[in-house]
Amino acid sequence: MKVLVAVKRVVDYNVKIRVKSDGSGIDTAGVKMSMNPFDEIAVEEAVRLKEAGAASDIVAVSCGVAACQETLRTAMAIGADRGVLVETDAELQPLAVAKLLAAVAKKEGVDLVILGKQAIDDDSNQTGQMLAALLGWSQATFASRLQIDGAQATVTREVDGGLETIAVKLPAVITTDLRLNEPRYVTLPNIMKAKKKPLDTLKPEDLGVDVTPRLKTLKVVEPPKRGAGVKVPDVATLISRLKTEAKVI
């Protein structure tokens, strides 16, 4: 079974982002970029499938600026066999990315696509579901456990009331949740090996996809700030202030 894993280059999760004062967006100049944490989990899951003999070939794909190559090399260092970069400087929104991934999935002839459930920059949580719709495939989102049984996958999902287990026909799109696995540390030998793995570059036009955004961002601002708080010396004071001052108990 051939597996496609999509990875996104995002602002590192530890970075405290700065909102530009002119309202035009987030200041990303010189900021540390990393693979979206959910996508690391996706690559790890694909590699585990390969190690278990359930997958034969893992292709990692990333859409965006040329620097996404670094993200693809990381995916290959974790264990993906090949990388595909769909290179563009255009603003990419989930619908456009889903269309690009659908074209790559068809081109590569894969039976399974694994993505992170959401990117920690725009927090949309849409691309996997959209991709499944465009391909006419089943979808299993927020996966915390994945089992391939022949022509179907049994997936346990993290949902609002607890856990839900569904069986989906292959080919399928899976999106990963936090507890699906713990990604391995990338070793230096694997980083060196990854440099030699094949990485192909395509353009959206090569795939026949129009990536024009459908949502215009009018402005980006900081959320309203909370007032400064106080430290209380003991439990008695805390309770008293919650009762008489905050009036919440």
Next chain:
Amino acid sequence: MTALVIAEHDNHSLKPSTLHTIAAALQCDPQVHVLVAGSDCAAVAQAAAQAAGVARVLCADAPQLAAGLAETTAAQVVALAPAYSHILAPATAFGKNLAPRVAALLDVAQISDIIHVLSPDTFDRPIYAGNAIATVQSIDAVKVITVRTTGFDAVAASGGSAPVEAVAAVPDAGLSTLVGREATKNERPELTSAKIVVSGGRGLGSKENFEAVMTPLADKLGAALGASRAAVDAGYAPNDWQVGQTGKIVAPQLYVAVGISGAIQHLAGMKDSKVIVAINKDEEAPIFGVADYGLVADLFTAVPEMVKQL
């Protein structure tokens, strides 16, 4: 035109998330319909018909819609979509699983997790774990939206008397089946709608401690129980108690964070709470930066003390 709200329910009763979504829908368009797609779900359709502000309820009732799986439910929504300018679902696991599939089938963008409606085509939504708010305008003819329920006060559950119209159910998409559900047993208020939430973090050290320390506090306050990602990862609490950027978003009157350091990703899930209390023995913990009242103390002493004095 008209807005369609996709009801969230369990075939027996309407979930409160639907009432918050109706409120958002009314801000998009004064004419709001509700779709109840399920199986043996007449009671849910009746409940939706009584919600304030609803003009019509569409009920698609068939076995293949029982589990609310995305493939068949999305096809159901798409079958009805041409009549609507807005399609809204709550930004819950149900809505987030479904709405993007609907949007892609209609070849339109999806707008996730809106917190304000500025006009029928312009919305505010949080990005970067809520550290920024983006105002976005959709150029598509149909806006497919998920609604952050903490951003909109629920409409009243009664006062309405909309007609209920049966609509033909689409056939089973034949792509997925429900194998089973493991619901966390919970006699407490629901986490996303509770007035008071008490949340435990890694500082509790074990599942036994989490239960022993947090349960009495939650009981005394009539609160819902939440947890940080670290606590859930370590097995101290079930996954559906996780509050944070990729877990539940809560905005109660009172949020008590016990043994939680306050990582950016956790704050994303609770920083809109009206009053925040933090109990942590590390006075440098970032949580104190958002807490209205901070108590630097050992939680194993402070929380039992709090329970005694409440």
